[in-house]
Amino acid sequence: MSSITPKGFIEVVDEDGALEICQTDGPYGLGVRTLTARAAGEVAHRFTGVIGPELKQHTLQMPDGQHIAETRFIGFLSHSCDPDCRLDMGRFELVALRDTAAGDLLTIDYAASEDVLFRQFACHCGAAACRHWITGRLEGPNAEGQAYLAGLPPT
Numbered sequence: 001m002s003s004i005t006p007k008g009f010i011e012v013v014d015e016d017g018a019l020e021i022c023q024t025d026g027p028y029g030l031g032v033r034t035l036t037a038r039a040a041g042e043v044a045h046r047f048t049g050v051i052g053p054e055l056k057q058h059t060l061q062m063p064d065g066q067h068i069a070e071t072r073f074i075g076f077l078s079h080s081c082d083p084d085c086r087l088d089m090g091r092f093e094l095v096a097l098r099d100t101a102a103g104d105l106l107t108i109d110y111a112a113s114e115d116v117l118f119r120q121f122a123c124h125c126g127a128a129a130c131r132h133w134i135t136g137r138l139e140g141p142n143a144e145g146q147a148y149l150a151g152l153p154p155t
Contacts, residue, residue: 019045021076024105031078032106038096044085044106045094047071057118062089065115079134080107082127087113111137120145 024031038044049071051062058075059067069075074087074094085094085106100106107125110117116136122145123134132152133145141149 019073019106021073022105024078030076032073032076034100034104034106035102037102038100038104040096040098042096043093044096045073047074047092047094049074055116055118059118060087060089061114068092078105078107079110079121079123080125080127081109081123081130081134082125083107083109083112089113110134115139122148 018034018036020033020035021030022033023029034044047068049068051066051068053066054069055061055067056069058071059069060071060074061067068089077085077094084098084100084104085096085108087093087108088095094106094108111131111134114136115138117134117139120133120135120139120142123130123132133141133149135141135145
């Protein structure tokens with residue numbers, strides 16, 4: 001089910017009413033919110049999509065290096081360095097890492113599933129162990145990331 005919100009974007013709600021794509025608070029674009037409370041270890045969503053070789057925005061890396069696209073919700077999960085969910089790419093499941101309340105934004109750590117990101121970016125997740133610049137697990141910060149990190153105050 002989908003509807004157009006007052007801000008003019010399309011809000012997509014899962015068939016079982018458990019997830020929705022929403023505008024996040026702040027400048028970070030779209031995200032996925034749970035509409036029901038989740039317990040740690042619970043499967044929050046099972047997903048399908050189109051599998052192919054191309055890395056694109058909103059695709060996710062499969063264990064064999066292929067990428068899955070058109071997953072409806074999973075490609076819109078927000079990043080956090082201290083995520084509340086993880087992806088099981090072998091079982092096509094989004095699994096809660098800790099208890100979440102109805103209305104919470106669901107997050108994953110992009111570096112946990114991606115060797116190389118479509119686009120690296122500055123992180124403002126606010127986690128105590130925030131990495132400040134997000135890359136895939138097999139890549140270092142690009143030139144933009146190196147400059148960004150060099151400009152941060154010492155911790």
